[in-house]
Amino acid sequence: MNHLPRLRCGLSVFVLAQGCRHAARTTTCSASYAPLRSFRTSCPARAAPAPEIHMESYPAHRIRNFAIIAHIDHGKSTLSDRLLELTNTIQRHKPGDNNQVLDKLKVERERGITVKAQTVSMFYKHDGEEYLLNLIDTPGHVDFSWEVARSLGACEGALLLVDASQGVQAQSISVFHAAKDKKLKIIPVLNKIDLPAAEPERIATQIQAMFDLDPNDILNVSAKTGLGVRDVLHAIIDRVPPPNAGTNHDAPLKMLLFDSLYDRYRGVISLVSIKDGELRKGDKIASCHSRKKYEVMDLGIMHPEEVPTACLRPGQVGWIGACAATKKSGKETLIGDTFHRVGQPVEPLPGFQLAKPMVYAGVYPVDSNDFPKLEESIKRLTLTDRSVSVQRESSTALGQGCRLGFLGTLHMDVFRQRLEDEYDASVIITAPTVPYKLVYHDRTEFVSNPTDFPDINDPRVRLNEVQEPMVTASIIVPSDYLGEMMELCTSHRAQDIDYRYLDSEYQSSRIMLTCRLPLGEIMTDFFDKLKSRSSGFASFDYEDAGYQKSDLVKMTFLLNGRQVDALAFIVHRSAAENIGREWALKLRKVIPRQQFEVPIQAVVGKKVIARETISAVRKDVTAGMYGGHHERKMKKLAEQKEGKKRLKRIGSVDVPQEAFFEILSSNNKSR
Numbered sequence: 017m018n019h020l021p022r023l024r025c026g027l028s029v030f031v032l033a034q035g036c037r038h039a040a041r042t043t044t045c046s047a048s049y050a051p052l053r054s055f056r057t058s059c060p061a062r063a064a065p066a067p068e069i070h071m072e073s074y075p076a077h078r079i080r081n082f083a084i085i086a087h088i089d090h091g092k093s094t095l096s097d098r099l100l101e102l103t104n105t106i107q108r109h110k111p112g113d114n115n116q117v118l119d120k121l122k123v124e125r126e127r128g129i130t131v132k133a134q135t136v137s138m139f140y141k142h143d144g145e146e147y148l149l150n151l152i153d154t155p156g157h158v159d160f161s162w163e164v165a166r167s168l169g170a171c172e173g174a175l176l177l178v179d180a181s182q183g184v185q186a187q188s189i190s191v192f193h194a195a196k197d198k199k200l201k202i203i204p205v206l207n208k209i210d211l212p213a214a215e216p217e218r219i220a221t222q223i224q225a226m227f228d229l230d231p232n233d234i235l236n237v238s239a240k241t242g243l244g245v246r247d248v249l250h251a252i253i254d255r256v257p258p259p260n261a262g263t264n265h266d267a268p269l270k271m272l273l274f275d276s277l278y279d280r281y282r283g284v285i286s287l288v289s290i291k292d293g294e295l296r297k298g299d300k301i302a303s304c305h306s307r308k309k310y311e312v313m314d315l316g317i318m319h320p321e322e323v324p325t326a327c328l329r330p331g332q333v334g335w336i337g338a339c340a341a342t343k344k345s346g347k348e349t350l351i352g353d354t355f356h357r358v359g360q361p362v363e364p365l366p367g368f369q370l371a372k373p374m375v376y377a378g379v380y381p382v383d384s385n386d387f388p389k390l391e392e393s394i395k396r397l398t399l400t401d402r403s404v405s406v407q408r409e410s411s412t413a414l415g416q417g418c419r420l421g422f423l424g425t426l427h428m429d430v431f432r433q434r435l436e437d438e439y440d441a442s443v444i445i446t447a448p449t450v451p452y453k454l455v456y457h458d459r460t461e462f463v464s465n466p467t468d469f470p471d472i473n474d475p476r477v478r479l480n481e482v483q484e485p486m487v488t489a490s491i492i493v494p495s496d497y498l499g500e501m502m503e504l505c506t507s508h509r510a511q512d513i514d515y516r517y518l519d520s521e522y523q524s525s526r527i528m529l530t531c532r533l534p535l536g537e538i539m540t541d542f543f544d545k546l547k548s549r550s551s552g553f554a555s556f557d558y559e560d561a562g563y564q565k566s567d568l569v570k571m572t573f574l575l576n577g578r579q580v581d582a583l584a585f586i587v588h589r590s591a592a593e594n595i596g597r598e599w600a601l602k603l604r605k606v607i608p609r610q611q612f613e614v615p616i617q618a619v620v621g622k623k624v625i626a627r628e629t630i631s632a633v634r635k636d637v638t639a640g641m642y643g644g645h646h647e648r649k650m651k652k653l654a655e656q657k658e659g660k661k662r663l664k665r666i667g668s669v670d671v672p673q674e675a676f677f678e679i680l681s682s683n684n685k686s687r
């Protein structure tokens with residue numbers, strides 16, 4: 017294989033600089049794409065020199081597409097690093113270095129978690145044949161399971177990684193089922209066998225019992241030291257079936273769009289998996305879902321950065337930069353969509369599923385004038401994270417903003433941090449809320465903004481019932497903590513609590529507790545309590561379990577008699593009083609004292625359920641008046657009283673944005 021001369025890196029940077037200027041002028045973000053001749057953004061010191069890659073040399077039978085799936089922190093990104101090194105995709109790390117090459121985002125590096133699946137192509141020679149191995153490193157946290165599910169659509173196999181010291185955890189089970197549903201070949205891998213606390217035999221028995229996998233198929237590795245990692249590569253080649261792609265590259269093009277990235281300088285880049293046919297630069301393609309047409313401006317593979325190639329062939333995975341062929345705006349192109357060549361329609365691939373937001377929150381700029389900039393940043397970020405839904409909204413307290421739908425509260429927090437890190441935004445996020453179902457006598461409505469929630473006691477509303485979203489939750493924890501966990505679940509309105517032992521023949525047996533929980537309950541401080549009450553040993557997972565009738569009420573807050581829309585939320589009637597008191601107290605602490613006394617009232621329906629008072633700042637208007645100035649003194653005091661009354665009449669309690677920021681962010685943190 018030829019290697020390009022080093023000069024190429026310098027040239028790439030120059031071309032990119034031209035691209036930057038171009039991109040700066042074309043800031044629309046829907047499906048636009050800043051065309052670049054080369055996509056190399058930098059010349060990473062650790063990357064091997066870019067090889068010239070002939071995709072024709074890799075027919076489907078020498079391609080393996082696989083994902084690494086696991087519970088959070090079981091070592092997916094570390095194993096990916098080792099695989100990239102063994103295949104010379106990146107340079108070998110120094111012992112002790114923790115590169116995590118595929119965790120590219122600042123938020124991922126800071127928090128040590130993967131939030132965005134990453135794809136990378138590797139080349140590896142085995143038994144005299146060179147293989148193209150396409151790896152997808154997936155996130156572990158439950159909030160990103162949609163990301164995992166759609167990445168699996170581009171794979172035929174999955175490495176199921178389990179920490180040999182922790183054993184099977186809640187997300188190990190959910191990702192296993194996601195891979196099994198997609199009929200992927202699953203290779204079980206026990207990681208971290210270098211740890212003194214590792215118990216490979218015990219965990220192997222657990223894997224066999226839980227997943228019905230042959231213990232002889234389990235590979236033992238240490239992603240940290242590299243021990244056993246070469247066997248993983250061989251197992252991928254030997255056990256994962258090659259893509260079931262047509263051998264005829266003249267067949268009509270059928271291509272799955274499974275991810276997209278947005279870079280402010282490079283525009284939209286789509287990650288695709290070619291199921292049939294061949295794709296080349298200049299090809300005209302169309303989406304099965306939106307019917308929108310595009311022209312392929314450039315294409316290539318991730319190795320580990322974008323490397324251009326002349327074509328992509330059946331079974332291969334790569335990136336494309338495409339621009340809309342027509343200006344006509346249509347439906348947005350969606351992840352999971354199938355593409356075909358214009359004029360050669362194909363049957364869409366199965367399994368197309370839209371992300372379903374579980375949590376909604378209003379996002380507002382700290383400075384109201386920054387709304388246009390914030391909206392643009394949100395639009396661009398959603399091109400990288402397609403699971404976020406966006407709708408404009410406005411609040412009398414916070415001004416113009418957007419109501420965003422997220423897959424969970426961690427997802428929400430990561431999105432906020434990415435807005436701040438990558439777009440320099442300063443935002444206020446309202447308390448998260450779940451989508452409630454309102455069943456009227458003649459229709460059903462979903463409400464995800466507390467402001468739109470009606471007064472259920474008002475007979476004119478004609479509301480039959482309110483339903484809340486439920487989840488089936490599973491908690492895996494050492495059996496010593498069973499009592500604590502039961503108590504925690506009960507205090508969060510759990511139903512149908514059940515449990516079973518996972519490995520009863522061992523002393524330190526663990527249990528899996530399952531129950532039905534209202535989704536709204538886990539948006540509060542449930543995770544924190546779960547961690548602290550299980551000394552950090554519990555793992556948690558949940559899945560959608562439909563809707564259920566519930567006794568919910570809307571709580572609003574009045575400041576000086578005026579309702580503050582940004583501070584409304586929906587609570588279960590049984591918890592209303594406690595929450596009302598807690599929030600009223602918080603508000604009293606963060607709202608600065610005014611010239612007049614400010615009552616803070618928590619209200620449900622027409623009833624005040626909690627009250628706090630912010631006492632007035634009593635400015636001494638008579639200071640400096642000595643002796644017989646009684647009349648003047650009285651006049652000043654009367655003026656002050658009038659001033660206070662005027663402010664009261666206007667009802668303008670001066671609540672600075674920072675106070676909202678403080679109360680809403682402290683509330684979100686505790687959630």
Ligand SMILES: Nc1nc2c(ncn2[C@@H]2O[C@H](COP(=O)(O)OP(=O)(O)OP(=O)(O)O)[C@@H](O)[C@H]2O)c(=O)[nH]1
Nearest residue numbers: 088089090091092093094129130156208238239240
């Ligand atoms: N001792 C030891 N530590 C490991 C091994 N593999 C990973 N780790 C450590 O485990 C921690 C988590 O590893 P990651 O690779 O970030 O785990 P992950 O599964 O990618 O995490 P998420 O992406 O957040 O789900 C890191 O501190 C790693 O250094 C191993 O084989 N042995």
